[in-house]
Amino acid sequence: MILIKGGGGAGLNWEGIARDIAELCRTNRITLVHGASYLRNRIAERLGQEVRTVISPSGFSSVYTDPEAIEVFLMAYAGVANKRIVAILQRQGVNAVGLSGVDGRLWQAKAKRDLLVREAGKTKLVRDNLTGRVEAVNTGLIHLLLDHGYLPVISAPAISHEGDIVNTDNDTATAVMAAGLGARTIVYLFEAPGFLEKAGQEESLVSHIPRHEIESFLPCAQGRMKKKLLGAMQALASGVEQIFFSDGRVEHPVRDALAGRGTIIR
Numbered sequence: 001m002i003l004i005k006g007g008g009g010a011g012l013n014w015e016g017i018a019r020d021i022a023e024l025c026r027t028n029r030i031t032l033v034h035g036a037s038y039l040r041n042r043i044a045e046r047l048g049q050e051v052r053t054v055i056s057p058s059g060f061s062s063v064y065t066d067p068e069a070i071e072v073f074l075m076a077y078a079g080v081a082n083k084r085i086v087a088i089l090q091r092q093g094v095n096a097v098g099l100s101g102v103d104g105r106l107w108q109a110k111a112k113r114d115l116l117v118r119e120a121g122k123t124k125l126v127r128d129n130l131t132g133r134v135e136a137v138n139t140g141l142i143h144l145l146l147d148h149g150y151l152p153v154i155s156a157p158a159i160s161h162e163g164d165i166v167n168t169d170n171d172t173a174t175a176v177m178a179a180g181l182g183a184r185t186i187v188y189l190f191e192a193p194g195f196l197e198k199a200g201q202e203e204s205l206v207s208h209i210p211r212h213e214i215e216s217f218l219p220c221a222q223g224r225m226k227k228k229l230l231g232a233m234q235a236l237a238s239g240v241e242q243i244f245f246s247d248g249r250v251e252h253p254v255r256d257a258l259a260g261r262g263t264i265i266r
Contacts, residue, residue: 008035020254036081132166179238189248194263
């Protein structure tokens with residue numbers, strides 16, 4: 001089982017990703033998770049809604065999600081992005097099925113409505129935040145699709161144990177999925193050649209991170225990369241053997257990642 005996580009940036013080459021997946025599907029079971037942050041921001045701007053990013057006291061960024069933000073989130077992730085990616089895969093002969101974490105309780109999350117955030121040098125409590133952390137995955141549904149020749153294409157949001165739609169971190173959800181599915185390989189694709197020791201400087205690419213040294217790279221990780229590293233740590237602890245961070249903008253994103261063109265964590 002190979003689990004592929006495509007980022008939400010505007011520059012990802014989804015046509016190339018789909019071509020690589022079509023080739024891999026001949027000999028591997030594949031599940032795809034995707035983001036849509038760029039599209040969410042565009043839709044929010046068109047609707048005149050602010051996308052509010054908050055920073056936790058430990059330095060992790062997340063998007064504050066109220067009921068209006070959840071509507072935009074659903075439009076971008078489970079709607080436009082998910083169906084566009086499914087269509088691209090279908091053009092490559094891959095019988096893809098698009099799902100959100102809500103469908104079939106695919107991603108079951110523990111709701112976290114109160115957040116501690118850092119603003120203007122002070123720690124504040126933010127309430128009524130519709131977010132959650134994925135704790136369980138309906139792996140039976142994924143295996144059902146795979147066993148019948150379908151490729152699952154999955155996006156946030158998740159569903160809470162109480163049945164509410166909640167925003168969630170895709171990278172954490174990917175790690176939980178890997179554990180439940182028994183995946184041995186995860187490929188993360190985004191708008192950089194791999195993990196960069198210095199953010200924005202591609203010449204600082206780290207080609208190999210030993211699994212027992214991941215934590216030492218957290219201080220130089222910026223933005224979403226911190227959560228990717230934490231997700232990688234969680235996945236490796238659950239039995240994943242190797243993780244690839246690689247460039248989703250190139251002609252053959254998945255093929256290049258598996259060939260080691262990026263960052264290998266093992």
